[in-house]
Amino acid sequence: MTLGEMKPGQECEIVDVIADGILGQRLMDMGFIPGTRIRIIRNAPLIDPIELEMKGYHISLRHSEAKEVEVKTL
């Protein structure tokens, strides 16, 4: 499943970054690396973007970006 499908409060682990090119590179630069654990904090009031916690910091992603990250639930 992808990160875009995760619900607030859930935790997951990154399996792969699907996107290539600039989006894929940027996600990897920000620490979206296989094996990294992610906790979904919340959705924005209009559902998009989502706020995540990983590697001890918080990051917001749009759903369109989050669906480029393949994850497995823990």
Next chain:
Amino acid sequence: MSKESKKMLVAVAGQPNSGKSTIFNILTGARQHVANYPGVTVEKKTGSYHLKEDTVELVDLPGTYSLTSYTQEERIARDFLLNEKPAVVVDVVDTSNLERNLYLTFQLAEMGIPLVINLNMMDVAERRGMNIDAEKLGQQLDSPVVLTVGNRGKGKKELKEAVWTISKEGKSNQFRLEYGEALESYLNPLEKLLSDDTVLSANYPLRWLAVKLMENDTEAQRLVRENSSDGTKTLNFVDEKRKDYTLKHKKAPEKAIAQMRYQVAQKIVEASVTRKKEIKRSLTDRIDQIACNRYLGPIILAATIYLLYELAIVQGYNITPYTWPLLAAFRDFLASILPSVGFIFDPFFRSMPLWVTDGTIAVLNYVPIFLILFALIAILEDTGYMARMAFILDRIFRHFGLHGQSVLPMVISGLYVGG
């Protein structure tokens, strides 16, 4: 020429929000010059300071997470380091996000330039329960480590000293990130091949170039094509190797490289940082629960913007009846000392200064509004609420092709029109 002071070029690099600008400011003080990088709208801040007999020319590079060639900021930072060859790079690190910041540090180190690792925002890191063994960290990165709290000016002297010391040593950074057997078996032959090329090996750090080529970096490819006599052959070799790697390991080399960088970063952090329980985070989390709440969030946001309007525009305008007489009095005073009014035409030396004054005080009349508005915006920014506004509004702004960060220009222009 013997006793003349030397100029030393030093670049300040770092990820966004690492407090890089603050460090740049405390190092240079008021001696700054802001321009653009040639041909682009990316701001270039330069400044200088003196230490001992040297003048240090400081350049603030754009804040970037990485040094790929995908964005203008990254290309600028990279080209500057490659072409201007600064004597030292100060790598400003947000200590509380050490692992992610090291990802950039590695790429800077790979370029072979002597680094000073500046662990900034130490106060935040300490509040989060991080205890850092700076010496150990420095040993692993082959660079001096200086701790600072930028916004309180702590560590400024030590940072200047470290830059000076390392520039006098004049040796390049010996840190070498090992990408693991699988990747090294591709990187080493490639580096060897590049070293046969006299132009490339004279001008560019070859290890860096090999890694970038393996990452399929278009700017690195361009460097090879333009500088190497048999660039096409080299690029074909790279292409073949990339395909070979992808086939063998079921993964693009650039992904494996990024992964290795993070793996090494994690290892270094584990070796040099011990964590106690963090104290402060829970408060931020609780505030966020309210400020970003589904229902309360938008209400608080609307109230904040209304408050901004009420305090800056409405109340600011209410101050103008008190400030205007001062401006008018100045104009009257000026009028009284200028040549007197003519019968048909005013003398030029009267009308000219008065026009200028009228124009100026018309603008100065709005100063109270500006002062209040910018003070309030500074508060929003410093408390971090601006980022929450961006989070809440992103979904709406996307319709206009903007992102949530456009909130500030939108709010300001909205207030002006509204006011």
